[in-house]
């Protein structure tokens with residue numbers, strides 16, 4: 001058995017990491033799946049999904065600061081839309097995460113949260129959560 005849940009998020013600025021752990025937990029609760037796999041996927045090319053610390057907001061700040069240095073916004077790119085940096089960052093980070101569900105709960109570590117990572121905002125974005133029982 002599997003179920004699909006989808007939700008929208010509005011990103012606030014050019015780059016941002018938005019904690020979506022709560023929305024993913026809500027989807028698992030609604031599915032009533034106690035044991036299985038949760039796959040989080042986003043249908044975008046200039047945003048990503050990642051798991052990282054959600055306790056100290058400076059982790060997010062430092063992450064965005066450094067990734068914007070490693071892949072600068074302007075670097076002689078050819079892509080006419082002008083958002084090549086966002087495409088590169090998105091592919092490097094990836095568009096999905098898979099998390100184990102055990103006893104109705106995500107098996108995330110104490111300090112882990114699931115982040116929607118925006119690289120070309122602000123925009124309206126979509127997140128899909130596929131929950132597979134087993």
Ligand code: ZN
Pocket residue numbers: 079081082083084087
């Ligand atoms: Zn583009």
